[in-house]
Amino acid sequence: EVHLVESGEGLVQPGRSLRLSCTVTGFSFGDYAMSWFRLAPGKGLEWVGFIRSKPFGGTTEYAASVKGRFTISRDDSKSIAYLQMNSLKTEDTAVYYCARVHYYGSGKFFSDYWGQGTLVTVSS
Amino acid sequence: DIQLTQSPSFLSASVGDRVTITCRTSQGISSYLAWYQQKPGKAPKVLIYGASTLQSGVPSRFSGSGSGTEFTLTISSLQPEDFATYYCQQLYSYPLTFGGGTKVEIK
Numbered sequence: 191e192v193h194l195v196e197s198g199e200g201l202v203q204p205g206r207s208l209r210l211s212c213t214v215t216g217f218s219f220g221d222y223a224m225s226w227f228r229l230a231p232g233k234g235l236e237w238v239g240f241i242r243s244k245p246f247g248g249t250t251e252y253a254a255s256v257k258g259r260f261t262i263s264r265d266d267s268k269s270i271a272y273l274q275m276n277s278l279k280t281e282d283t284a285v286y287y288c289a290r291v292h293y294y295g296s297g298k299f300f301s302d303y304w305g306q307g308t309l310v311t312v313s314s
Numbered sequence: 315d316i317q318l319t320q321s322p323s324f325l326s327a328s329v330g331d332r333v334t335i336t337c338r339t340s341q342g343i344s345s346y347l348a349w350y351q352q353k354p355g356k357a358p359k360v361l362i363y364g365a366s367t368l369q370s371g372v373p374s375r376f377s378g379s380g381s382g383t384e385f386t387l388t389i390s391s392l393q394p395e396d397f398a399t400y401y402c403q404q405l406y407s408y409p410l411t412f413g414g415g416t417k418v419e420i421k
Contacts, residue, residue, distance in 0.1 A: 227358070229352075234401060234412055234413070234414045234415040235350070235352065235358060235401050235403075235412045235415070236412065237403070237409060237410040237411065237412065251408045251409070252409070253409045254315065254409060287357055287358070289357075292363075294363060294364060294367075295364070296346075298346050298364075298405045298406070299405065300348040300360050300363040300403070300405060301358075301360065302360055302369070304357035304358060304359075305357060306356075306357055307357060
């Protein structure tokens with residue numbers, strides 16, 4: 191059975207850093223790209239970014255709102271995806287979700303399995 | 315960035331009702347669109363991808379249609395477990411973007 195579990199939840203001051211982890215079981219992690227999303231209070235879903243699998247370069251794409259501040263990485267030996275968040279702002283307060291990428295054609299994908307989410311609060 | 319506009323943002327409906335949600339994109343995205351359902355405190359769940367392909371395990375009362383810039387999600391007969399927020403997401407180009415969501419509540 192596929193499971194994704196986010197960790198690293200916390201309260202952090204503006205300008206500081208936090209790293210989230212997404213630990214995966216139930217599938218061959220190294221074969222899949224992984225995405226991160228967030229849901230801020232009173233707002234809608236937002237795609238944060240994703241990381242391709244190593245056979246496809248392990249490269250990343252990001253939303254404009256986090257580009258240059260957030261970094262997605264992966265450790266295939268541990269089946270963990272990471273979201274390193276630097277220079278945090280109050281508007282980064284949200285529940286963060288990791289999700290598995292499912293390609294369905296022409297290089298397009300959606301997210302088929304999701305974690306339960308972890309809360310990040312940025313406040314002084 | 316591609317902007318997605320969902321309508322309505324809120325709808326009140328009864329069990330058994332037919333419900334339609336619309337998603338319009340700021341530029342053509344062919345059929346590269348997904349629909350997600352999210353309930354409070356839960357992770358999103360994919361319902362439809364490729365604009366009209368039902369994800370495995372999703373009830374057949376859900377259907378999607380459209381291409382280009384206008385898309386719809388239809389629930390043919392609303393069930394109690396369908397009360398949730400629904401989001402469209404374009405899969406055409408980075409950054410991937412979502413519509414603002416449609417909250418479906420019980421009338």
